[in-house]
Amino acid sequence: MWPAGTRAGHRMAEPEVIYDVRDLVCRFRQPRTSLRHRSPSLTAVDRVDLQVTAGQRFGLVGESGSGKSTLLRCLAALQQPTSGSVRFRGQELVGRRDRQLRFLRGDVQVVFQDPMASLDPRMRVRELIAEPLVAQRAPGSHERVDELLDAVGLPRGSASRYPHQFSGGQRQRIAIARALAVRPSVLLADEPVSALDVSVRAQILNLLQDLVERFDLTLVFVSHDLAVVRHVCDTVAVMRTGQLVERGSAEAIASEPQHPYTQALVAAVPTLRRALDGATPSTLLRDVPSDTASESLVRRDPPEPS
C-alpha cells in the first residue's frame, strides 16, 4: 500500500470533482434470434452512479464481464453509452462526437491491459509516444520523447525500435510513457498489469505509483484482482453484472466487505498467508457465501440452444 502521506495532501482542500457519472446505462445489442421479437440486448453497464475527485485513486473491481472495461471506455468517451450522463470537470461527454472531445483528450489518457495489443506493431516507439502530441497538434520534440522514456525507465535508444522488440513489462512502460505525453491530469488504466508476470507486475505497479505521485495524477484503475486494487487504490468500487454493488475505502472493502458478493470475492482469493495457514481449496470455498459462489450469478451464461 502506498504511504498515506501522499494521499493526505489532496484531502485537505475540498477536492474538485473530476468525473461525475449519473445513471449510466450501456447496452449492447445482440443478433436477433426471432423474426417477431426485437433483438435481445445485454446491459453491460446498468444505472451506475459514481464520482471521482481530483487526486483520488479510484479502483474498480469485479469479475470478468461485469462491465468494468465498458464503464472505463465510457469515461474515456471511447464508447457512447445508451443513456445517462458522464460529466468531466462539469462538461457533459455523452453525445459529443470525437472531434468535440479535444479538451478531454489532452487531459485524460488510457493505459490498456495488453501492452502488445495496445501498441501499433507498425510504429516505432518514438511515433507511438508522440502520437497523442501529434493528434493534439503539439508536435512532440525528440526531447519530450526522451524525457518520457527516462520517466518510465527505458533507455533513450528505445525510441527507434518497434514494440515487438521489447518484453511485456517494457511494452507496458512504453504504453505508460505514451499516456503521459500530453501531461494529462487523469489516467485511466484498464487492467494494466493483468497480462504481466508477477515479478514484472511489481515493477509496473511501482512505476505507476511513482508517476501518479510525481505528476499529481488522478487515477482510475480497473482490475479483477482485489489484492492489486487494494494495493494501488484508496477508493474501491465493486462491480457485478453491470451494477456497482459496493463502494468504500480500500481498507474497508478488504477487511469488512458488506455486500455478499464482495464477501465472496474476498473469500475466494487464495493468498499465500492462507496457504501457509493450511488453507485448501475446500476451505476457500467454505468461506464463500453459497449463493454468490454459484456461477449463474456472473451473468455469462450463454443463451439456451435455439
Place this chain on the structure above:
Amino acid sequence: DAGDTVDPDDTADPADDVDEEPDDDPADDTDDVDEDEADDNGADVAGLSIGFAAEPASLDFSTDDGAAIPEALLVNVYEPLVKIDQDGEIVPVLAESYEVSDDNTVYDFFLEEGVTFSNGDPFDAEAVAFSIERVQEDWTIGLASQMDIVEDVEVVDDLHARVTLAEPSNNWLFSMTTRIGAMFSPDGVDGLDEEAIGTGPYLVDDFARGDRIDLVSNEDYWGEAPEFDDVSLRYFADPNALNNAMLADDIDLIGTVQAPEGLSQFEDDDRFEIIEGTSEGQVVLSFNHDREVFEDQRVRQAIRQAIDRESVIETSWGGYGELIGSMVPPTDPWYEDLTDVHPYDPQAAEALLEEAGAADLELDFRVPNLPYAVNAAQTVQSQLAAVGIDAEIDLLEFPAVWLDEVFTEGDYDMSVINHVEPRDIAQYGNPDFYWAYDNPEVQDLLAEADRGDEETFEENYREVARIISEDAASDWLFLAPNLMVANERVGGVPENNVGEMFDLTVLERT
C-alpha cells in the same frame, strides 16, 4: 448472256459462308447415335460420322443465312430441281428434265414421278410453284432476291411446271442449284427451324444444338437409297478439336479442315487419306475504295506488289491453296492465268508508294476473327511493314461484328475474307458492295454478260477478271483449297467444293 450478277444482298451469304467455307467435301462417316458410337470401328457399323467446323444455328435456311444449314440439308434432306455436279455441270434432280426457251426466259421443268415429302405429301408442280413463290414472299435472307427475276410460275400439269423470268438471265438456273431452289411441301413449312420436311434421301433424326445433326435414311425415298443409313454431322467450334477427333478415330471424315497446319499428322499415318480439291473460295484482301488512299491505283498496286502471296499461303493455310491473279477460280471456264500481274516486288512497291506520295501509309486493317484470316493478316501486316505501310490489325468477331461494321457499314480500310460464293466476281460490278469498287466499264461488261449468250458471258467475265486484276481492285491472296481427311473406310469423297451442299449421296463404303 451469262447469269445475273449476284445481288448485293446475296453476297451477304458468301461472307457468311466464309467462316465455314473450307467445308469442301462431303465425307461420311458412320455413326449410329443410338448405339455406341463405335468410332473406333466404323467399318462394322452402318453409321458415318462427319466433322464440320461451323454449326447451323437452326434448320431453317429461309430465314437464317448461315451456310452450314444448306451444307447439311440441301440435296440430302431438301432436294432442288437441279444441282451442280462435281464438274460444275447443272444436272437434274427432282426435275427429270428441263427445257429453256431460246431467249433464256422460259424454263419448263418436267418432274420425277412418285416423289413424296417426308410428311407424306406428294411432290408436284404445285409444290414447285409454292416453293418458288415462297422464296419471293417469305424468305428473309438476302439470297432470296435472286428469285425476284421470276415473273410467273405456271402449273402446266402435275408434273410440269413452267417458270417465266422477267428478263433473260444466265444466272437464274445456276442459282436454282442453291438453297433457293429447294423444294418444300406446302404443308410442311410451319416449324422449319426445328423440323425439316423435304423429299431427300435423309431425314433429320435429331438436332442437338452446339453438337450435331443426326440424319437417318428416308425409307420412302424415291431414288436410289444412299450407301450410309445413319450419318451424324458433328460440329467442332475449335478446328484443332476437329483434327483431334479424327486422330482419335472419333469421326470418319473431316468435311472441312480448318487447321491445315495440323495436316502433317495425317500425312504420316496410313489410316488417313488427305483429299485436296478446289473450292470456289477466293481469299480476298479487300480495299475500301471509298477511302481516299485507295483512289490511287499506284497505292493499290504497291500493296499487291508488297505481298508475297506464296508465303501467305504457307502461313495461313499450311501451304495448301493455289495462287490466283483475280477473282476467278481455275475451274471456271473463263479462267485465265493472271498470277503474273503485279508480281511480288517490294522495291517496286516502295517506289510506287513514294511516287504516289503515300510513304508512311497507315491503314485500318479490320479482320474477322477467323483462323485463316487472322493468319493471313499477320503475314500481310508484316510484309506491308517492310515497305513502310503500317497496317494496324483490328480483329472483329465473325460473323456479327465484322458483318456489321465492315460489310454493312464499310467502316474499314482493308480486310481479308474468303469469298466462297460461286461467280462472285460480279460484285466488282456492284458499287454498293462493301469494297465499293465503282468502275463503269466493269459494270457494263457484267450487265451485258448476264443478258447475253453463253459466249458473251464467258468473254466478258474473262475481260472483267483482267481489268480488275490490272486495276488492283483488291488483292487475291490465294484460292482456298478444299481440304478433307477421310479414313480408309470412306470412299467417293467429292474432291471439289461446288455449290452450297455437302452431298452425302455420293459417298461410298470401301
Place this chain on the structure above:
Amino acid sequence: MLVQLTKRTLVLLVSLGLASAMVFWFLSVLPGDPAQVALGTGATPEAVAEMQERFGTDRPLTVQYLDWIGGLFVGDFGVSYVTGATIGPLIIDRLMVSLWLVGAGMLVALVIAVPLGTLSAVHHRRPLGTVLAGVSQVGIAIPNFLAGILLIGLVAVSWRLLPAGGWVPPAQDPIEFLRRLLLPALALGIIEGAVLARYVRSTVLNVLREDFLRTARAKGLTPARALVRHGLRNAAVPVVTILGLQLAVLLVGAVVVERVFVIPGLGSLLLDGVANRDLLLVQGVVMVLVLAVLVLNYLVDVLYTALDPRLRAAA
C-alpha cells in the same frame, strides 16, 4: 436460424434483381442492332423496323427489361433474335451439360484435394509435405486448357484410349457419356484439385494446431484418428465455403475446357452467342451464370451455418 435465413434470402433476391438489371443494362449497350444482325446485311430499313417491332427492341429499355425479367420468372428467356429458337430450353440443355462437367470435375478435384491436402498438412515441414505442397503449387500454375491439350494429345491422339472430345448425353448412352466425360473432367479436376488441395492443406494445418485436437489426443486417440474424428469436420467448414465459390468460378471457367474438348456447355453457348451478337441469348446465359454463382454462395452460407453449431445458435 430463421432470422438469418430470411435475411440471407432477402439479400439473395435483391442481389438477383440488381444483377439482372446490371446484365441487361450492360448488354443493351452492345454494338450491333439485333434486328439488323438477324436480317443479315441485305435488309431494308423497313424490314429492320418491322423486325425491331417483332423483337420488341423498339420499346424503351425499361419496358424491355421488365418484360424480360417477367419472363425469367416463368422460365421464359425469350426467343433468339438470330436463330429464332426458344432460349429457355437451349440454356437448360447446355446448363445440364456444364453441370455434369463441372460436377465431375469437382469430384475429381475433391478426390485429389482431400488426401493430397491432408497429407501435406500432416507432413508439414517434412519432406513428403513439402513435396506434396510443391506438387499442388505446380498444379495451380498450369492453365486447365494446357492440361486439356496435353491430355488429348496423349490419351486420345497418341494412345487412342478415349475420344478427344464431344458429348453424348447420359440418357443416350451411359458408357459413351462417361468415356467422353472423363478427359475434360480430369483436365478441369486435376487443376482444380491442386487449388483445393491448398485450401484443404491450410485448413487442416489450422485445425491441427487447434487445442481441441490436442485434447482429443490427450484422450487417447492416435493422431490420425484424432484428425479424422475431430479435425476433418472442423476443416470441412471452411472448405465447403471455398468449394461453393470454386464451383461457381468453375462453371464459368469451364468454358475454356469446353472449347478444347468441344463440349456443348453453357460456356460455349455464351461464346457462340457473343460471336453471333445474339443479345437475348447472351443475356440469358450470363444471367443463368450469375444466378448460379449467387445461389451457390447463398447455399454455401446456409450450409456453413448448418455445419457450425456456433453460428446456428448465434443466428
Place this chain on the structure above:
Amino acid sequence: MSGPQPLSGPSGQVPVPGEDAPPGITRSRRSLPASLLVGATLVASIVVVALLSFVWTPHDPLLVQGAQRLQGPSGEFWFGTDRFGRDVFSRLMYGARTTLLVGVVAVGIAGLIGTPLGVLMGSSPRVLGEVVMRFNDLLLAFPALLLAVMFGAVYGSSTLTAMVAIGIATIPVFARVARSGTLQVLSSDYVLAARSAGRTKLAIAVRHVLPNISGLVIVQASVSFAIAVLAEAALSFLGFGTQPPTPSWGRMLQEAQELVAVRPAQAVAPGLAIALAVLGFNLLGDGLRDRLDPRLDDRRGTE
C-alpha cells in the same frame, strides 16, 4: 491474455548476463522462406526478360518470314520458329511484357479501388458499409472470365478490355481482404489507444489501418497477379484477350495447339512460361505471407 508467448515472435530482447540489457537487441533475422526466394527469383526473371525485350530480342518478334517457318530449336532459334517463321523465344520475351502489363494494370485497378473500398466497408457506419459490401458481393458474381467476355462483346476484345475486366472482377477480393483486415485492426486496442490520443477517423485509417493491412494487401496482390496471368492466358486462348500480332503467351499457346503433335515445343514453351509466372507469383505471395506476418501463423495456434 496470459497465454503462452507467441512461439516464434519476430525477435526479442536478448539479455546480456550480468547487466541489464538495453532493450531491443534484435535477434538475427528470420531466414527467408524458400517459397519467397524461389517466387521472387521467378518473378524477377520475368521482369528482367520483359525489360530486356524493350532493348533486345534475338530476332524481331513480329517479323514474318515464310521461309523459316516451323523450324525446330536451333542455335539461331532457341525455341524454334512458329508458323509465320517468327522466333518463338523472342515472342516469349515480348509476351512477358504483355503478361506483366496485364497483371500490373489488373491488380492495380483491383487494389487501388478494392482496398479503400474495403477500408470504407470496414470502418464506415453500418448502413453504408453494408450496402457497399452487398454491392461488392454482387460483383463477386461476375468472374473475370465472364466479365471479360462481356466486355469483349461490348467494347471489342483487346488487352485493355481484358485487363480492365480482370481488374474489376478482382476488386471484391481486395475489398474483402481489406475489410476483414480493417475490422480486425479497428477492434484492436491500439486503435482505441489512438482514439483516446485524439486521432481522427481519417488519421486512424491512414496511420493505423492502412499500414497494418498492407501486408495482407501485398500478399493478395501477389496471388491476384498469378490469377490475372492465368485469366489473361485463358482469355487470349479464347480470342478475347490480347490481339495478334502482339505476342501473348495464351495466344501463342492457342496458335501452337494446332501443331502440338508436330511441334510440341511450341506449345510447351508458352505453357511453361505461363506456369512459371503463375508459380512465381503464387510462391512470392506465400513467402510474403510467411515473411510479413509470422505472428499470424502462430497466433492461430495459441489463441
Place this chain on the structure above:
Amino acid sequence: MSADALAAAHPQDPSVSVLEVRDLTVATGGHTLLEDVTFSLGPGERVGLIGESGSGKSLTALAVMGLLPEGLTAGGTVQLRGVETDLLRIGERERSGLRGRRLGMVFQEPMTALNPLMRVGHQVAEVLRIHGTVDDREDATRRAQQLLADVELPDPVRIARRYPHQLSGGQRQRVMLAMALANGPDVLICDEPTTALDVTVQAQMLQLIAAGVADRTSGLLFISHDLPVVATVCERLLVLYGGRIVEAGPTHQLLTRPRHPYTEGLLAASDLEAVDDQGRLPTIPGAVPPDGRFPSGCVFRNRCPRGDEACTVWPGWTGREDHGVACWYPSGAPHG
C-alpha cells in the same frame, strides 16, 4: 506386452511413485528449452509446478503426455508405474492407449480445448469408448452424464446435449476435468486450469480437482504461474525457471524458507502487502527473456542479486530430489 498387462503386474503400492521424470530435456533445433527436469509423483500426491510465463511449465506437461508440438524433441526418461518402457520411447499407438486412461490432462484454455462441433456429452463419452471402458453407446452416454454430475454441473442430462459454446468458461473447464478423470487416471496433469476463470469459479474448480484426485488416488501435477493458487492446492512445489527446476520442496517449507533467490523474489513480488516504507513492492529486476533465450550457466544469473562469476556455470542440484535447490549461493542452511 501391453500396458494393461504391465499395470496388472504391479499392485497399487503407495510407496512406488506413479510417475518418474528423469533428466527431461526438450530442445528445438539446437536450442534447449527444458533441461534436466527431474521429479516424481506418488499416488494421491499433489505436486505444484510454478514459474513465470515462458519458463517451460507447459512443455514439461506436454513432454510427459507425449504431445509436444512438432519440431520439439524430448530426451531423458519418463516412467509410468506399471509400464516398463520409458514413455518417451514407446510407440505412438501404445502411448495413445495410456493417454486418457492412465494419464489425464486439463488444459488452460477452456474456450478452445473442446471440439466446437461436438456435443459435450459425446466428447466425454468418447474418452470412455476409446479405451473400451464401457460396453455400448447407451452405457457411455449414461456414464458421461454421471461424470458431468460428478463435477457438479447442474442438470447433466441437458448439459450433455449442449455444444461447448453454449457453456460458460467454468462449465467448460469442468467438462474438461470430467474427461480427464473419466477413466480414473494414475496421473492428472492440470496446466493452468483456472487462469481464465474468475476467482469464485476458480475456487470451485480447485476444489473439484482436489476432490477428483483424492477419490481416485491419482497423482496430481498442478501447473500455474500463480503462487497462492499452487500453494493452496499442492503439498509439494517445484519452481521452474528458464527450463530448469531451480528449487523443490514441501509447500510450507518452500514458502517460509525459500533458498533460491528466484523463489525469494517470486514470493516477495507475489505478496502485495509486503511493501517497504516507500510503499514500493520488492521486485526482481529484468524480465523473463522472450523465446527462451536464457543465459548459459545459471539461467537466473542476469536477474540475480547474488549472481557473479561462479554463476556462469550451472550450479547443479543440492539436496534431495524432492527437496533441494540449484544455486551457488542459496539462502539458509543446507538441508539435511
